[in-house]
Each structure stands twice: as C-alpha cells, then as structure tokens.
Amino acid sequence: MTTATAPLADGHDLQSSAPPNVAGEGPVDLASLFEESRIQEVLDQLDRELVGLKPVKNRIREIAALLLVDRARKQLGLSAAAPSLHMSFTGNPGTGKTTVAMRMAQILHRLGYVRKGHLVAVTRDDLVGQYIGHTAPKTKEILKRAMGGVLFIDEAYYLYRPENERDYGQEAIEILLQVMENQRDDLVVIVAGYQDRMERFFHSNPGLSSRIAHHLEFPDYSAEELLAIAKLILQQSEYRFSPAAEAAFQDYIARRITLPHFANARSIRNALDRARLRQANRLFGERGRKLSRQDLVTLEAEEIRASRVFDETLLRQTPS
Amino acid sequence: MRITQGTFSFLPDFTDEEIKSQIQYAIEQGWALSIEFTDDAHPRNTYWEMWGQPMFDLRDAAAILYEVNACRKAYPGRYIKVNAFDSTRGFETMRLSFIVNRPTDEPGFGLVRQEGAGRNIRYTITGYAATRAEGERY
Numbered sequence: 001m002t003t004a005t006a007p008l009a010d011g012h013d014l015q016s017s018a019p020p021n022v023a024g025e026g027p028v029d030l031a032s033l034f035e036e037s038r039i040q041e042v043l044d045q046l047d048r049e050l051v052g053l054k055p056v057k058n059r060i061r062e063i064a065a066l067l068l069v070d071r072a073r074k075q076l077g078l079s080a081a082a083p084s085l086h087m088s089f090t091g092n093p094g095t096g097k098t099t100v101a102m103r104m105a106q107i108l109h110r111l112g113y114v115r116k117g118h119l120v121a122v123t124r125d126d127l128v129g130q131y132i133g134h135t136a137p138k139t140k141e142i143l144k145r146a147m148g149g150v151l152f153i154d155e156a157y158y159l160y161r162p163e164n165e166r167d168y169g170q171e172a173i174e175i176l177l178q179v180m181e182n183q184r185d186d187l188v189v190i191v192a193g194y195q196d197r198m199e200r201f202f203h204s205n206p207g208l209s210s211r212i213a214h215h216l217e218f219p220d221y222s223a224e225e226l227l228a229i230a231k232l233i234l235q236q237s238e239y240r241f242s243p244a245a246e247a248a249f250q251d252y253i254a255r256r257i258t259l260p261h262f263a264n265a266r267s268i269r270n271a272l273d274r275a276r277l278r279q280a281n282r283l284f285g286e287r288g289r290k291l292s293r294q295d296l297v298t299l300e301a302e303e304i305r306a307s308r309v310f311d312e313t314l315l316r317q318t319p320s
Numbered sequence: 321m322r323i324t325q326g327t328f329s330f331l332p333d334f335t336d337e338e339i340k341s342q343i344q345y346a347i348e349q350g351w352a353l354s355i356e357f358t359d360d361a362h363p364r365n366t367y368w369e370m371w372g373q374p375m376f377d378l379r380d381a382a383a384i385l386y387e388v389n390a391c392r393k394a395y396p397g398r399y400i401k402v403n404a405f406d407s408t409r410g411f412e413t414m415r416l417s418f419i420v421n422r423p424t425d426e427p428g429f430g431l432v433r434q435e436g437a438g439r440n441i442r443y444t445i446t447g448y449a450a451t452r453a454e455g456e457r458y
Contacts (some may be wrong), residue, residue: 147382149380
C-alpha cells in the first residue's frame with residue numbers, strides 16, 4: 001500500500017524549486033535564487049495594488065530578503081533556523097491592516113515560509129468560550145485550522161478584559177502563546193488592532209509582546225494617497241471620474257479628513273459606493289435616452305458634490 | 321509479538337515526518353482524519369476509544385500531528401491509530417488507517433482450543449495483556 005504515499009504537492013514552494021547541486025563551499029548565486037522564487041512579482045503586485053504604506057512594504061521586503069538569504073545559507077550547510085514571523089499590525093481604522101494580512105499569507109507562501117498559504121481570520125468570539133472548559137478546545141480548533149497558513153486575530157485587544165478577572169480570554173491567550181512558541185514552523189500569527197488599545201493590551205500581556213518579532217505600524221494616508229486609492233477602487237470596479245468629478249473628490253477628501261469618524265480608505269470606499277448610488281439614480285432619472293458605455297462608467301461632479309460633507313452647516317457645528 | 325493491523329503494518333514504524341506526509345496525502349484527498357487509542361488491540365476489537373472529535377476543515381498535517389502528540393503524551397503505552405474517513409457517496413468508510421504508536425512491550429496473543437462435539441475444535445484468540453485490568457495492560 002505504499003502507493004498511498006504522496007509528496008507535498010506545492011508548486012510555489014521554494015524548497016521544491018531550489019537546485020539541489022550546490023553544496024559545501026561553492027558560491028551561491030543570490031540573484032538566481034531571487035529569480036527563481038519570483039519574489040519580485042509579489043513585491044511588484046504589492047506596489048501596484050497597495051497605495052502608500054511605506055514602512056509596511058519595507059518590512060515585507062526585509063522579510064523576503066531574510067528568507068532568501070536563509071535559503072542561500074542552507075545551501076552552504078550553514079545553520080538557518082526559521083525566523084519567528086509573528087506580527088502585530090497597529091493603526092487607525094481603514095489603514096489596510098486586514099488587506100495586508102490577506103496578502104501576507106500569499107507572500108509567505110510564495111517565499112516558502114508557510115506550507116499552505118491560507119488565512120484564517122478570527123475575532124474574540126471564535127477563540128473564547130462561554131463556560132469553563134469551553135475555551136481551550138475552541139482555541140485549539142482554530143489554531144489547528146490555521147496550521148500551514150496564517151492566523152489573523154482582528155481586534156486582538158478584546159481577548160484581554162482586565163475588568164473581569166474570571167474572563168476566559170486569558171486562557172485563550174495562554175494557549176495562543178504556547179502554540180506560537182512551540183509550533184513556530186507551522187503557523188504565523190498576526191494580531192491587529194487600533195494603536196492605543198493594542199499598546200495597552202501588550203502592556204498587560206508582556207509575554208505576547210515579546211513573542212511577536214515584527215511590530216508594524218500602519219500610518220494614516222495622505223490626501224494624495226487617498227485619491228490614488230479612490231482611483232484604484234474605481235478602476236477595479238470599472239468606473240471612472242470625469243475631470244470635474246476628480247476635482248470635486250479632491251475637495252471631498254480635504255473636507256472629510258477634518259470630520260470625526262474618518263476611517264481612511266474605508267471612508268473613501270463608502271463615499272464611492274454612495275456616489276455610485278447617486279449615479280445610478282441619475283441615470284434612472286434620464287430613462288428616456290439611450291445610455292452609452294461612457295455614461296455607465298463615468299461618475300460626474302454632481303454625484304460627489306451631493307455629499308453631506310459639502311453641507312456648510314455641518315462644518316460649522318461640531319457633530320458628536 | 322508485533323501487532324500488524326491496518327495500512328503499512330508490515331513496514332517498520334513510521335517516523336513523524338513519514339506520518340505527516342501520509343496525513344497530508346489524506347487531507348489532500350478530502351478525507352476527515354481522526355485519532356483513536358486502545359489498550360486492547362485484539363484484531364476483532366473495532367471499538368477503539370476516540371481521542372477528541374474527528375477533524376474536518378484542516379489544511380495542514382501539522383494540526384493532526386499536534387493531536388497525535390497530545391494523545392501520545394496522555395497515553396504513552398497504548399496503541400494509537402490515525403484514521404482517514406472518506407465521505408464520498410459509495411465509499412462512506414475508512415480509506416486509510418494506520419498505527420502511529422504502540423507499547424514498547426507487546427506480549428502477543430494466545431490461542432485457546434476448545435473441544436466441541438464430534439472432535440470439533442473452536443479457536444479463540446486472547447491477548448496475554450488483556451487478562452489484566454484496563455489501564456494496567458502495557
């Protein structure tokens with residue numbers, strides 16, 4: 001029955017794509033290793049599809065370089081212990097933490113660090129149980145599901161509730177720590193949340209903070225970056241601004257940033273969704289005439305200007 | 321006497337790496353993995369005890385090996401096997417089942433011959449270890 005044995009079928013795996021010939025003292029060609037791993041492709045895609053986020057992209061580049069050098073070291077028989085790649089993403093709402101986490105799973109898979117490259121996104125509810133003895137199996141279940149990939153814990157600070165000392169969150173954190181330490185080769189844990197709350201969370205759980213090697217801060221987007229994001233979103237959903245609408249949207253961004261509850265890229269996406277709504281309504285109003293392709297893809301300035309943000313009374317009073 | 325049950329039973333014991341690649345194969349076939357253990361490995365004993373629930377929705381063998389190791393830690397001196405269940409219509413049965421842990425000392429089985437009417441002989445197999453109480457066998 002040995003026919004049942006199957007090798008790990010993994011096309012992107014670095015291990016499988018490496019030439020077996022180099023061993024001992026021979027020189028290693030880092031450039032060809034780089035070529036083979038197709039890392040540049042991933043980095044290019046990252047640059048294309050994610051606007052801004054300089055510090056994050058730099059760190060990803062560094063990680064890619066490290067994993068590549070480790071490969072080269074292994075070829076020469078030098079010790080190359082798998083680095084710890086647990087990460088924490090902190091930043092304001094809408095700065096792309098979840099999006100980058102999704103990408104991270106793919107990137108680490110390409111780099112051959114995780115075997116499967118899937119992402120399991122969870123929150124407190126998925127990890128913490130409701131009664132004594134419920135938490136451990138629940139947390140382990142999730143951890144097992146994430147093995148071979150990336151576990152993304154969104155709003156991780158909810159795991160720890162200092163006001164209730166009998167809270168089961170602590171138990172989940174302990175199991176998490178144990179697996180993060182012992183099964184380092186099997187999964188990557190990414191915790192994410194808003195800056196200030198995550199800091200308090202790490203402060204009260206120093207064990208967790210020290211086991212996370214990479215603390216990435218997601219900066220807020222500038223107005224130009226937000227406009228670039230808006231264009232990218234439109235391009236992906238096959239819409240575009242008319243020149244007047246683009247100017248109007250620049251205006252919109254400048255006003256929206258100063259208002260409360262500004263959630264970076266998320267606010268932009270919501271604004272565009274509302275503009276599409278208004279555009280559809282406008283087109284519906286002119287039902288009499290035949291619509292061209294041009295009509296269907298173009299967002300006009302009036303759709304942007306109709307936003308609540310341009311309401312002068314709103315700017316004068318300070319809404320709660 | 322070394323017990324030979326299930327798939328691969330005439331091969332030497334698998335290393336963890338080999339167990340892992342078998343499990344990975346089963347996962348890729350879409351089979352659900354489960355772990356069972358017993359201290360009564362009689363060939364007709366199909367009712368081994370379950371170590372937790374069968375595991376669905378897993379992508380990587382490391383998760384199942386993690387449970388195997390947890391079971392080994394709790395019951396180091398027992399037989400532990402990994403089962404792979406195929407739920408495809410028409411199969412709906414175990415497709416793969418192999419032992420991943422066994423006691424260091426396996427006393428084997430004795431054959432009991434019972435004289436029946438008309439020089440008839442009935443045969444029974446009993447494990448030497450099974451004469452002791454549960455939990456003290458190996």
